[in-house]
Amino acid sequence: MKHAGLLLHTMFLFAACSQNSSTFIIQNKGSDTLVNLAQAWAEEYKNVNQDVALAVSGGGSGTGIAALINGTVDIANSSRAIKQEEREQAKKNTGKDVNEFIVGMDALAVFVHPKNPLEGMTLEEAACIYGEGGTCTHWHHVRNTVVPGCKDNRIIRVSRQSNSGTYQYFREAILGKKRDLKLGSMDLSGSRESIDLVEHTPCAIGYSGMGYLNPRIKALCIQKEGNSPCIAPTVDTAIDKSYPISRELYMYTSGSPSDAVKAYLDWTQSDVGHAITIKAGYVPARKR
Amino acid sequence: MEAKIATEINSAPLEWRQRKSKKPLSEKIIEGLIKGGGFSSIVFILAILFFILKEAYPFLVGAFDFKEFFFSTEWNPASVVKIKYGTFAILVGTLMVTVLSMLIAVPLGLACAFYISEFCSPRLRETYKILIEFLAAIPSVVWGFVAIMMINPLIINLFDVPIGLNILNASIILALMSLPLIVSVGEDALRAVPESYREAAEAMGATKWEVATRVLLPAAKNGLMAAALLGVGRALGETMAVLMATGHAIQIPDSIFEPGRTLTATIAAELGESPKGGEHYQALFAIGLMLFIISFIVNVSADYLIRGRRK
Known part of the structure; x- marks a missing residue:
């Protein structure tokens, strides 16, 4: 509710500034390990698509997944895989299946x-x-x-x-x-x-x-x-996970992602996105 | 007394008398500003104390365990087995670093103050003072890197020990950092000794060395002690450089070649990432309170000594 109000407010603000494009805000929350990378991506994505803004925050993987279950975020960041019962809870609460995206490695x-x-x-x-x-x-x-x-x-x-x-x-x-x-x-x-x-x-x-x-x-x-x-x-x-002390970094969405979210997630896996991944000190999810 | 002042006022020119009887607005404003400035420092100290107390309070009345906090050597706020907030090892580390750094810095600083004030030529004096004050301008994180990159390998090679980030390393760094303060306050204390003392001693046939040790040292004793205590305060409060130089290990160092940890460094390293309002966050503020009390004691004794000198 609060977010919706904020969104409306932002839209009015942009309208008032005679910028006719409406800005879509993607709520992105979770893992502290991932938060630096997520912020680096969000920062760069401003230049790619000005109609979409990302609100990135940390709080831990658990916080992100809890928010996903409650349906208050568009993307949940996590440095661990979602548990089966969390999947079921999310399905029960939102009626949608959780989608998993591996966005990087650590x-x-x-x-x-x-x-x-x-x-x-x-x-x-x-x-x-x-x-x-x-x-x-x-x-x-x-x-x-x-x-x-x-x-x-x-x-x-x-x-x-x-x-x-x-x-x-x-x-x-x-x-x-x-x-x-x-x-x-x-x-x-x-x-x-x-x-x-x-x-x-x-x-x-x-x-x-x-x-x-x-x-x-x-x-x-x-x-x-x-x-x-x-x-x-x-x-x-x-x-290839053969190194024993490595883990995937995930982003989760509720149901299949909307077009804006999908475009963003795809962009993080582009060459530009991977360059940012490496610069931030992480390993890209697939070989370039 | 009042009668005397009154006569003086009456005998002053008319213009002055009018000024005394009616203060112009500008003077009132300036007086108020100065008064406010004086009071502000008290307000700030009280506000800081209040803030630390407020943040530490829930811990002090909650998870705080007197015996554990003061006598346990285990500080393990992220444990998956049992979370412990014992500061004993950290307190010992703090004291060891402070004491050792003062053992290095005080003799060196006071000798330097004596040299600058009494023995060297006026031109050399200015050069030295600038160089020593330059030591104070080096940022503490730079000192930290000096500790890791230069003093660490030096200690390993020189003393043949496994690790060079230890109590000795931190003490050397802290000594160098508090030197400028000790030298300039010490030099001021020596300058404050009246010239007639020196002249009288020299007239009696005393050598320069005798003047320094038998006349100036006793005369400037309080000021020199205050210089040393201000150095202690500086050493106690330093954060970033000791965080890097001590090795930041939770253990009671059994020699000066073992790593340790200090109170300030613990707060600096952990506060940023501990969730606000959580137990760990509050425990760090309890450490802050402990530091506040320790530095209060040090400063009050320094002040007491300075006042003793002026009496």
């Missing part, structure tokens, strides 16, 4: 100092290093690694501040939903800082979105289990 790279001879590790070894109660405190606990230039061979854990989306996704990916990361890690407040610190610290290990990687640090390949192949984080392995 892969987390685990990296070490280039002097570190380690090339890869399993998820279990990552949990042994980072997880609460994990016993891997020194590099020789992980595949008998000896890191030159690292005093006592001690592992220096570089992590992120606890309310970062990257932190929470990393925790869930290596520890599941019921275990904490061990306290005492260096909780830096940006991916940039994590990279800088690992680059200058032989003992360190860190993680960040793969968009931040550079040749001065060494990204590890990750094995899902002890006998599975070791996969390096690249755009390709993130897309």
